[in-house]
Amino acid sequence: MSTSGYTRRQFLRVSALAGGGLLVACGGGGGGGGSNPNNPQPPGNGGPSDAEQFTVSEFMRIGSDGRIHILVGASEIGQGALTSMPMIVAEELDADWDLVTAEHSPVAARFNNPYFGGLLQFTVASATTRGYFDNQRQVGAAVRQMLVNAAAERWEVPADSLRTERGVVYDDLNGRSASYGELAESAANQPVPSNPPLKDPASYRIIGQSKQRKDAAEKVNGSHIYGIDVDIPDMLTAVIARPPRFFGQALSVDSNAAMAVPGVREVHTIPSGVAVVADDYWSAEKGRQALEVSWNELLAGRTDSNDTRGEYSFKLNLPGLPIRVDGLVPVAQLAAAENRSADYFFPFQAHAAMEPLNVTVDYTGSKADIWTGSQSPTLDKTFASLILGLLPNQITFHTMSSGGGFGRRGNPLADYVRDACHVAKATQKPVKVMWTREDDMKGGYYRPAAAVRVGASMDNQGNITAWTHRAVTQDVTAALYAEELLDTLAEGQLPPLKELTDLETGMPYDIDNVLMDAHLTLKPQMPSLWMRSVNKFTDVFAQETFIDDIAVSYSRDPYQYRRGMLAGKPRLLAVLDAAAQASNWGSTGGGRSQGIAVLNHWMSYVAQVVELSVSDDKVITLHRIVSAIDVGTAINPDLVVAQVESAVIFALTSVFYGEIELQDGVVQQSNFDDYKMLRMFQVPQIDTVVLPSNESPGGVGELGVPALGPALANAIFAATGEKIRELPLKNLGYTLAEQHPA
Amino acid sequence: MFTIRVNGEDHTVDVPEDKPLLWVLREDLKLTGSKYGCGQALCGACTVHVDDQPTRSCVMPISAAEGHNITTVEAIDQQQIGRLVQQAWQELNVPQCGYCQSGQVMAATALLTENRSPSDRDIDEAMSGNICRCGTYARIRKAIHKIADEQL
Numbered sequence: 001m002s003t004s005g006y007t008r009r010q011f012l013r014v015s016a017l018a019g020g021g022l023l024v025a026c027g028g029g030g031g032g033g034g035s036n037p038n039n040p041q042p043p044g045n046g047g048p049s050d051a052e053q054f055t056v057s058e059f060m061r062i063g064s065d066g067r068i069h070i071l072v073g074a075s076e077i078g079q080g081a082l083t084s085m086p087m088i089v090a091e092e093l094d095a096d097w098d099l100v101t102a103e104h105s106p107v108a109a110r111f112n113n114p115y116f117g118g119l120l121q122f123t124v125a126s127a128t129t130r131g132y133f134d135n136q137r138q139v140g141a142a143v144r145q146m147l148v149n150a151a152a153e154r155w156e157v158p159a160d161s162l163r164t165e166r167g168v169v170y171d172d173l174n175g176r177s178a179s180y181g182e183l184a185e186s187a188a189n190q191p192v193p194s195n196p197p198l199k200d201p202a203s204y205r206i207i208g209q210s211k212q213r214k215d216a217a218e219k220v221n222g223s224h225i226y227g228i229d230v231d232i233p234d235m236l237t238a239v240i241a242r243p244p245r246f247f248g249q250a251l252s253v254d255s256n257a258a259m260a261v262p263g264v265r266e267v268h269t270i271p272s273g274v275a276v277v278a279d280d281y282w283s284a285e286k287g288r289q290a291l292e293v294s295w296n297e298l299l300a301g302r303t304d305s306n307d308t309r310g311e312y313s314f315k316l317n318l319p320g321l322p323i324r325v326d327g328l329v330p331v332a333q334l335a336a337a338e339n340r341s342a343d344y345f346f347p348f349q350a351h352a353a354m355e356p357l358n359v360t361v362d363y364t365g366s367k368a369d370i371w372t373g374s375q376s377p378t379l380d381k382t383f384a385s386l387i388l389g390l391l392p393n394q395i396t397f398h399t400m401s402s403g404g405g406f407g408r409r410g411n412p413l414a415d416y417v418r419d420a421c422h423v424a425k426a427t428q429k430p431v432k433v434m435w436t437r438e439d440d441m442k443g444g445y446y447r448p449a450a451a452v453r454v455g456a457s458m459d460n461q462g463n464i465t466a467w468t469h470r471a472v473t474q475d476v477t478a479a480l481y482a483e484e485l486l487d488t489l490a491e492g493q494l495p496p497l498k499e500l501t502d503l504e505t506g507m508p509y510d511i512d513n514v515l516m517d518a519h520l521t522l523k524p525q526m527p528s529l530w531m532r533s534v535n536k537f538t539d540v541f542a543q544e545t546f547i548d549d550i551a552v553s554y555s556r557d558p559y560q561y562r563r564g565m566l567a568g569k570p571r572l573l574a575v576l577d578a579a580a581q582a583s584n585w586g587s588t589g590g591g592r593s594q595g596i597a598v599l600n601h602w603m604s605y606v607a608q609v610v611e612l613s614v615s616d617d618k619v620i621t622l623h624r625i626v627s628a629i630d631v632g633t634a635i636n637p638d639l640v641v642a643q644v645e646s647a648v649i650f651a652l653t654s655v656f657y658g659e660i661e662l663q664d665g666v667v668q669q670s671n672f673d674d675y676k677m678l679r680m681f682q683v684p685q686i687d688t689v690v691l692p693s694n695e696s697p698g699g700v701g702e703l704g705v706p707a708l709g710p711a712l713a714n715a716i717f718a719a720t721g722e723k724i725r726e727l728p729l730k731n732l733g734y735t736l737a738e739q740h741p742a
Numbered sequence: 743m744f745t746i747r748v749n750g751e752d753h754t755v756d757v758p759e760d761k762p763l764l765w766v767l768r769e770d771l772k773l774t775g776s777k778y779g780c781g782q783a784l785c786g787a788c789t790v791h792v793d794d795q796p797t798r799s800c801v802m803p804i805s806a807a808e809g810h811n812i813t814t815v816e817a818i819d820q821q822q823i824g825r826l827v828q829q830a831w832q833e834l835n836v837p838q839c840g841y842c843q844s845g846q847v848m849a850a851t852a853l854l855t856e857n858r859s860p861s862d863r864d865i866d867e868a869m870s871g872n873i874c875r876c877g878t879y880a881r882i883r884k885a886i887h888k889i890a891d892e893q894l
Contacts, residue, residue, distance in 0.1 A: 078839030078876050216832040219840030220847050222775015222815035229774035237769075262758065280769045282761045354779050354787060354841040354875045403777070403841030404875050437780045638835050642881070646838055649877025672784040672873060681866035683879040738866065 052185075058110055059139050060089065066167050066181030068095050070102045073111030074132060075123040075375050076215065077405035078646075079701050080639040083214045084129060085136055087635055091206040092140030092199060095180070096167035102214060104399040107377040121399075123375040124410040124530065126602045126699025129635055133697050141196035143187070150187040151178050201633065201694045210638030215401070227373040227400040228434070230360045235430040236265060238423050239284045239439070241291050242273040245300035245665035246444050247525055250274050250293050257290035267291065270422035272415075277427050281434055301525030302665040305449070309345055312451035312472040312521075316343055320470055320517035323503045327513035329457075332466035336457035341468070342549065344454075344542040345726045348660040349447040350440075350675060351531050355403020357435040357443070359420035363428065367394045372417060373402030375410030383414035387421040406650070407530040411445055415527070441675055442667040446660050447531035448474035452542040457513075462554025464565070466513035471539055474528045475501055475520040502530075505539040506600050508572055509547075509565035526662075532650060533705035536601055544597040544710030545724060548717055558714060559585050559596050571605045571630050572598060574691055578628035579607035582689050592623055595714025597707035602699025605630040606644075610711040614719040620729075621737040622652075622684035625711075627704055629688065632695035640700050641688045647704025648686055653678045655709045656729050656736060682736045744804045748773070749817035755804070763807045764788045764799035767814060775815040775844045779873070786872030789845035790814050796852040798871075815844040824851045826893050830885040838876035845872050850886055858894040860886060 052064040061069045070089050074081040086102040089095075105111040105121075112118045115131025144164055151169040152159035155176065163170050170177045180187075201207075218224035243249070253274050255267035263283025268275045274293050278284035333339050359372040361384075368388050374380050374397075381397040388395070402409050420433040435443065450473035457466035503518040531537075551561035559580050566573050576598050579585075588594055591613045598607040611624040627644050634640045657676040661668040669675040713724035716734075724732065745754045746763075748771060755770045762781075767773045767790070776799055779787030783798035790799045791813040799807075818824030827850050830836075837843045846869070853860055853868035860868070865883055874882070 080838070210835075212832060213835050213837065215840065216835060216837055217828075219837035219843050220815075220828040220831040221819060222773070222844050224840055225774070226777075226841060228778065229768075231772065231774070280761075280765065282758070282765050282769075352875060354777070354785070354839065354873065356778070402839060404839045406875075437782075437785075642835055642838060642878075645880055646877040649879060650875070671782055672780050673782070677785075677873045677875065678877070678879075679871075679873065680869040680879045680883070683883075686880050 059105075060143065062180055062184035062187070064181045064184060066096065066099050066179045068093070068100045068167075068180070070100060071105035071111070072102050073105045073113065073121050074128040075104065075121070075373070075377065075399055075402060075405070075409075077123060077373070077375060077402040077409065079128070079643060080213055080636065081123065081128050082401075083211065084635045084639060085132060086214070087206050087211060088133060088136035089140040091204055092137045093144045094164040094166065095140075097206055097211065099167060107381050107397040107399065112378065120376070120378045122378065122410065123405070124407060126604075126701045126703065129697045130603060130699055133633075137198050138196065141198055142193050145193045145196045146187040146190040147180055147183050149190045150183045154178070154183075154186065207633065207635050208637065211636055213639065224401060226355055226403050227360065227371055228355055228358045228403070230371040230400065230432065232360065232362055232430050235360065235432055236277050236279065236427065237281045237284050238275045238277040238427075238431050238433045239281070239288050239436065240270070240273045240275045240419060240423070240433065241288050241293055242439065242443070243295040243297065243300060245297050245302065246527055248295040248297040248300035251296040252294050254292040257292065258287040261287040261290055263287075266427055268423060268426035270419065270426065272419050272422070275423045275426070275433070277423065277431060284434070285436070299525075300665060303523065303526040303662045304664055305347060305661045308449050308662075309451070312345065312449065313343065315472045315519050315521075316451055316453040316470055318519070320472070320519040322515070322517050323501070324514055324516040326511075327466075329466045329468060329513045329515040332513040333457045336465055337460040338458045339455065340550075341453055341455035342542070342546055342723070342725060344452040344538070346450045346452075346538040346541070347658070347727070348449045348528075348662065349531060349654060349658040350660050350669070351404075351406040351408035351447075352441065352672075352675060352677070353402065353404025353406055353408055356437055356440040357408070357416045358432060359417055360430070360432040361420050361424035362430040363388055363421070363424040365428065366390075367396075368424070369396045369398065370417070370420075371398040371400055372420075373400045373405070373409055374417070375402070375405045375407070376412060376414065379412050380414045380417040383418050384421045387418055388425055406532045407534075408445060411529055415445060437672070438670045441670050444527035444667075445529040446527070447537070448526075448528035450535070450538040452538055454542045454546040456546065456550055458550065458554070462550065462556060464509065464511050464550065466515075467507060467509070467511045468514075469505060469507065469516045469539065469543065470518065471503055471535065472519040472521060473535060473538070474523055474526065475503070502535040503539070505536070505543055507543055508569055508598070508600050509562070510567060511565070532647070533601075533702040536599070536702070536706035537651075537654065537709065540597070540599055540706040541709045541713070541727070544599075544707060545713045545717070548595070548714040549723060552717070557586065562596070562598060569600075572600055572607075575605045575607040575628040575630050578689050578691060579609050579626055582628060582687060583609035583611060583624065583626040585609060593715045593719035595711045595716070595718060597710040597714060599703075599707040601703060601706065603632060603696065604698030604700065604703045606703050606707055608704070608707045608711045610708070610715045612712070612715045612719065614716060615737075618733045619735050619737045620716070622682070624685045624687065625708070627688045628691065629703060630691040630693050630698075631700050631703065632693050632698045634690055634693075635697065637690055640690060643700045644688045644704040645686050647702065648708055649678050649683065651705045651708035652682075652712075654705075655712055655727055656734070659728050659731070681738050744808050746804065746807050746812060747810070748812045749814060749820075757804055759805040760803045762800050763790070763802040763804055763812070766804050766807075767799060773814050773816055777841055777844055779842065779845075784873075785842070786845040786849060787842050789848040789872065791848060791852060794852070794855070796849050815847055818847060818851055821851065821855070823854045823889075823894075826889045827851050827854065827885070830889050834881050834885045834888070836878050836881045836885055838878055842872060842874045846874065846878075846882055850882065854886065854889060854894065859890050
């Protein structure tokens with residue numbers, strides 16, 4: 001993170017407050033400012049009460065009964081944004097947490113994530129808490145001050161003689177109090193303080209508490225409404241027949257048999273395929289099966305997994321664009337007692353969120369409502385307005401809870417929203433565009449395949465004197481770094497590549513000479529996208545397994561070897577030590593082996609230890625997985641732990657099974673039978689240690705993914721001597737045994 | 743026309759005989775708690791109880807559902823064990839994205855109704871048909887044990 005970026009974010013926040021755009025007081029009426037009046041379902045968790053509502057700012061409503069409803073600009077994709085974001089506001093507001101509810105905000109600039117330069121609502125890159133933390137605190141503190149000022153005016157006492165606690169303003173000197181609900185109306189007319197004081201973290205009473213998720217009740221009784229559950233009057237359902245290869249075009253369509261299926265209403269050719277529109281899903285699906293389409297595949301993608309591997313392996317021999325250059329690697333290589341390198345390969349992977357993609361559009365020609373689970377509502381809405389020919393203010397975009405995202409619902413190209421808008425424009429009727437599991441699996445925008453070569457130079461004691469790392473992959477990450485791009489351009493500089501991509505691995509070890517370079521491979525016909533932890537999944541796998549390769553050959557303990565190269569990195573050392581301690585590093589018996597790996601990512605730190613045993617026929621029994629993390633201030637520690645547990649399972653699935661294969665452009669996998677997921681019987685004991693910290697919050701959602709694979713591979717290496725140089729493990733003959741933790 | 747008994751009430755629907763029960767529940771009866779995940783009985787998101795047996799509604803044609811007692815997640819709180827499962831799921835912050843949890847709740851309720859003291863192996867056998875992409879398995883196991891140990 002560049003210093004200039006930090007400065008500019010500060011400026012944005014302050015100016016937004018001073019300019020009055022952040023907090024506009026307008027009393028009365030629940031619909032003003034930020035509600036979604038057209039939402040067909042009630043807002044989450046009970047929503048606003050029957051009591052009179054006062055819009056105290058554009059970010060929240062306070063009812064006369066004291067209920068506080070907070071609008072959240074980040075998307076709920078399972079990580080708990082609709083719980084943790086309001087916790088931050090409620091902390092500074094001194095709210096009664098039991099009276100706080102939350103829902104997704106409208107898509108509007110005032111809800112953009114400051115992390116992305118305040119340009120976008122974009123729930124990717126573990127950036128929700130990191131991005132919104134300061135701004136949510138400011139909002140809470142400002143509104144608290146307005147409530148205090150209202151009480152001071154009412155009682156004719158100085159505001160600084162009052163205090164607040166759990167939704168009540170107290171005048172201790174005169175023995176009186178008033179609830180926020182009683183004060184809401186007059187608070188709404190108070191001027192907005194421009195620089196409200198923020199709490200000392202020592203006095204937090206909500207932040208740092210393991211609160212229950214606000215959406216837990218709805219998510220266990222079936223009442224939580226996802227995009228796929230949206231139902232509006234006279235809604236039709238569509239499925240899209242897509243070409244066998246990416247970006248093929250429908251050449252001719254015979255829709256007679258499809259139209260003969262009862263319930264099928266219309267067939268429309270759109271840029272990405274042929275849409276069958278019907279009264280219900282089942283009719284649409286049967287109509288699609290009856291449809292006959294011949295495809296023009298002259299311009300279609302012909303990506304082949306084997307060819308990709310060959311091409312990337314060849315490119316590993318060619319210098320790439322420099323990403324990080326420390327010291328003089330060639331000199332160090334000449335002086336070294338030993339130079340060695342290793343090549344790695346990683347396949348394409350599908351996100352495979354449990355809720356298949358879907359979008360509902362109600363388009364009337366002059367306005368539109370769009371409902372979908374999205375990590376990228378700003379860009380989705382922008383593409384929708386271009387396709388539908390509407391101004392952004394003619395579109396109401398309803399961000400729905402996502403049944404999983406993992407990056408797939410954060411596509412800057414808005415593929416699935418564009419498709420749905422084309423269908424809606426053609427039919428001019430309310431329509432839900434459904435993806436089947438097979439559509440979702442074959443629909444592209446995968447984690448891109450990658451090849452990595454790591455190299456190291458050692459002196460005769462096995463100390464690393466030079467490190468090289470070369471990656472070949474499709475670069476899908478530049479948009480993540482919009483803020484740095486703007487900062488550097490504003491300063492008249494070209495941005496450094498390492499800040500525009502996710503290709504700087506963050507290699508933390510104390511090595512004087514480092515050369516990282518990369519080939520930014522462009523494959524416009526092979527739709528790729530970030531997937532949970534992006535390039536760290538592949539780059540850190542290579543980096544952290546190669547460290548063990550070296551350590552073991554010089555008879556060094558992998559934990560101690562890392563320790564020796566992390567002097568001056570106290571937070572990394574702390575998680576490394578905590579993981580080693582919690583896992584009883586080095587003192588396992590009974591044929592069990594351990595592997596360790598460490599990572600610093602998105603201002604957070606993790607070390608993971610995998611303990612396993614391997615049978616002669618390569619059946620792996622996982623015994624225990626320990627993660628030690630430092631995420632700075634943990635807003636809701638139990639949800640942080642839940643994210644790490646989630647990441648462990650997600651990574652295990654990727655490491656053992658994750659592979660989308662393409663043969664001459666055709667995706668071979670289709671459903672959960674040939675694209676396997678980890679299941680209950682394979683899950684070992686999982687323990688997570690959260691180190692206490694008052695540092696700024698770091699990223700959490702992706703943190704537990706990248707180090708898990710190398711820790712696992714290092715344990716296999718310790719058990720068998722086999723060096724894992726490619727994934728998934730199923731292709732190397734490994735299987736997972738059944739687990740029955742005691 | 744088919745008449746099915748769902749959550750104690752009879753419903754008559756005019757749908758093709760091969761329309762899966764899942765889509766009848768979701769589209770015709772507007773009971774959207776049961777989720778579509780795979781359409782091939784591979785993930786368990788659509789799990790309902792048919793005569794108290796956990797069943798993948800995505801592959802059960804409506805014609806086969808006629809004459810049976812169907813319970814969905816919307817009514818599982820009418821059963822004591824269903825209620826306990828929902829409470830434990832909330833207490834332990836089990837759901838993340840939550841999309842698979844209707845099916846998980848239905849599978850766990852069926853397990854605990856059948857077996858009030860399930861071993862880890864019993865849990866593996868009863869729950870391994872339900873995929874959770876968010877990886878909430880460890881908490882699901884813990885919640886089932888908690889109910890069995892403390893409340894049954």
